[in-house]
Amino acid sequence: MHRHDEERAGAAVLGLLEDSHRAGPRDLPRLVQDAARRLGLTGAWIYLADVQEKCLTALPVPPEEAHLAGPAGPEVLDVDNSLAGRAYRTERARTGGGSGTVGAVGWVPIVDGIGRLGVLQVTAPALDEGRLDSCRALASATALLIATKTPFSDLLVRTGRRRTMTLQAELVRAILPPRTIGSRLVTSSAVLEPAYDIGGDAFDHNLADQHLHLTLVDAMGHDLASGGCSAVALAACRSTRRAGGTLTDIAGAIDAALTRWIPERLLTCVIADLDLATGTLSWINCGHPTPLLIRRGRILARALERPAHPPLGLPLGLPRTAPTVHTARLEPGDQLLVHSDGVTEGRDADGVPFGEEQLVEVVARAMADGLPAPEALRRLVRRITAHQGDRLRDDATVLLTAWHPDGA
Numbered sequence: 001m002h003r004h005d006e007e008r009a010g011a012a013v014l015g016l017l018e019d020s021h022r023a024g025p026r027d028l029p030r031l032v033q034d035a036a037r038r039l040g041l042t043g044a045w046i047y048l049a050d051v052q053e054k055c056l057t058a059l060p061v062p063p064e065e066a067h068l069a070g071p072a073g074p075e076v077l078d079v080d081n082s083l084a085g086r087a088y089r090t091e092r093a094r095t096g097g098g099s100g101t102v103g104a105v106g107w108v109p110i111v112d113g114i115g116r117l118g119v120l121q122v123t124a125p126a127l128d129e130g131r132l133d134s135c136r137a138l139a140s141a142t143a144l145l146i147a148t149k150t151p152f153s154d155l156l157v158r159t160g161r162r163r164t165m166t167l168q169a170e171l172v173r174a175i176l177p178p179r180t181i182g183s184r185l186v187t188s189s190a191v192l193e194p195a196y197d198i199g200g201d202a203f204d205h206n207l208a209d210q211h212l213h214l215t216l217v218d219a220m221g222h223d224l225a226s227g228g229c230s231a232v233a234l235a236a237c238r239s240t241r242r243a244g245g246t247l248t249d250i251a252g253a254i255d256a257a258l259t260r261w262i263p264e265r266l267l268t269c270v271i272a273d274l275d276l277a278t279g280t281l282s283w284i285n286c287g288h289p290t291p292l293l294i295r296r297g298r299i300l301a302r303a304l305e306r307p308a309h310p311p312l313g314l315p316l317g318l319p320r321t322a323p324t325v326h327t328a329r330l331e332p333g334d335q336l337l338v339h340s341d342g343v344t345e346g347r348d349a350d351g352v353p354f355g356e357e358q359l360v361e362v363v364a365r366a367m368a369d370g371l372p373a374p375e376a377l378r379r380l381v382r383r384i385t386a387h388q389g390d391r392l393r394d395d396a397t398v399l400l401t402a403w404h405p406d407g408a
Contacts, residue, residue, distance in 0.1 A: 009134040012038040013141045020145050025153035026062045032120070032142055033068055039134045041124045042103060045071040046110070046142060047084060048118040048159045051195040053378045056084050056118055057159050072105050072123050079378075083107055084119050089375050091116065093136065095127050106132060108139040112147040114187060115180040116374055161196075168227030169198045175231050180374045181205055184407040185276040186212050189373040190399045191381045194392045200226035200267075201340050201395035204234050206241070213241060214272040215250075216399050218288065218340045220265055229265045229313070232257050237271065247271050247284050251312065251323050258313035266311040270338050279330035279403055284323045287311035289344065292356065293328070294335040297364035299356065304328060336401040337363065342394030343384060354387050363400065373400055 016035040023031055028046060036044035047056040058075040061068050079085035087094040087107035095106045104127040110117045120139040124131060150156045165173065172192075180189040188205040192198055199222030204215040215237050219229035236253040245253065250271050258267060270291055272283035283291065286309045293303040309323035330336070339359065346354045362383050366376035377400055384396050 009039060009137045012036075012134070013137050016138070016141050017144075025149045025155045028142075028145060028149070029059055029061045029068060031145075032138070035138055035141070036122065039138060040131070041122050041135070043069055043072070043121075043123045044135075044138065045121045046118065046146070047071075047077065047121060048110075048146070048156065049079065049088060049116060050160050050162050052162075052193070052381075053088075053116075054079055055162070056082070056088060058121075059156070059159055071121050073121075084121065088116060088119050089371070089378075091372055091375075093132050095132070106135060108132070108135045110139050110143045110146065112143040112178070113180075114182045114372075114374075115178045116372075117143055117146050163196055165196045166198075168222075168224045169196055171224070171227040172198050172202050172230055175234050176202060177204055177206065181207060183207060183276075185405050186274065186401065186403050187373050188212060188214065188399065188401045189377050190216075190397065191377045192395065192397045193381055193385060194395070198227070198395050199223060200230055201342070201397040202230035202234055203397055203399050204237060205399065205401075206238075210276045212274040212276060212401065214274070214283075214336075214338065214399060214401060215269065216288070216338045216340065216397060217254075217267055217269040218342075218395065218397070219267045222395070225262065225265060229258060229262050229267055232262060233267055233269065233312075247273060247282060247325050248322050251284050251286060251309075255312040255314075255320070259316060262313070264315065266313045268311045272336075272338070274330070274336070274401065274403065276403070276405070279332070279334070279405070281328045281330055281336065282325055283327075284325055285309060286323055289339060289341050292337040292339075292360065293330070294337060294360055294364065295331065296333070297368060299360050330403050332403065332405050334403055335363070335367070336403075338399040338401075340395055340397040342392065342396040343398055346384060346388045346392060346394065346396060348387050349389060354384055358383070358387075359398075367402075373402055376400065 012035045032044050046059040056077045058071050077084045084107045091109045093108045103125045106122045106127045108120045122135045190203045200219030206213040217233045219226045233254045236257040237250050240250045240253040268287035270288045291304045293300045306326045362380045363376050366379050
């Protein structure tokens, strides 16, 4: 990018950020359009991914902004079968599909940190690499605005949904962290299905100092009480962790909260900590499927197989002991895969379970193709749901963590 282009891009992004402070979510289409024109583009439109990452939907323009031109093409695009979807899947800008009236059309990923939010459609008389760099800067600023305004915007939330969520799904979704987080040392990504009807599964991942915290919980049942059980578990986990508690303290806090407030509901979980400097993994397993260690595309058989502690939330009067904290040492490039039983035990019409081998095969193949971890999990979920005829009988949650201290 030439210095003049850099200065113009910087001024456009700065103007966008300054204008956004007192703007509401419904103002985003106009603000992005204004910034695009300052960059010499003829237009820019925000497309957000839906909860299941199946389609990309254009953020609607408010009635009072009807003078703004609409996007160049359909307002809903398929993630698997469109150029926009390809930009989203690969996290790389794509160009093409223009016409004499529209000019060049580009699709730039909207990524918050390393978490995918959607794509930005841009149009211009021509899109060379220098102008695409400006578009990437605009997309990055747009990602910040979407991320900060989504928590209080039903408009942005509705754009990312294709149907109504059940009450328990709404409860659990409200407490989940972003699907993907990470740094130059580690990437952690998660998926949870059925997206609009989840019951007892939930996950958490958090970066603090030189550590990555991971939690995956699976509450008994598939109703509002199950969602409440998971919500209480994550709240107890975060409260204890933020007060400096250990993995054992977290498990004890979850168990005490469930026994007191939601009795007769059991919960299995894996609670883990990864030291990003040394690769030391510490974890507790309370009645949950064994986490899997993937090295160079293969499962290390029984690498993390340890005696499991009983589920949490057992009735009062039953004996209780502190769960054992297990440890293992990862190698650079290793991947940790934590999943709920709804993933591997889900059966097809002939009663054949999905199984661990197919689980790792799909993830390893996607990663070998150079795809980002979020895309590997998106493909995995499509395979899991297809295996069960698109009708999951239990929650299916996968948490994939890759330790890459070399910064790859």
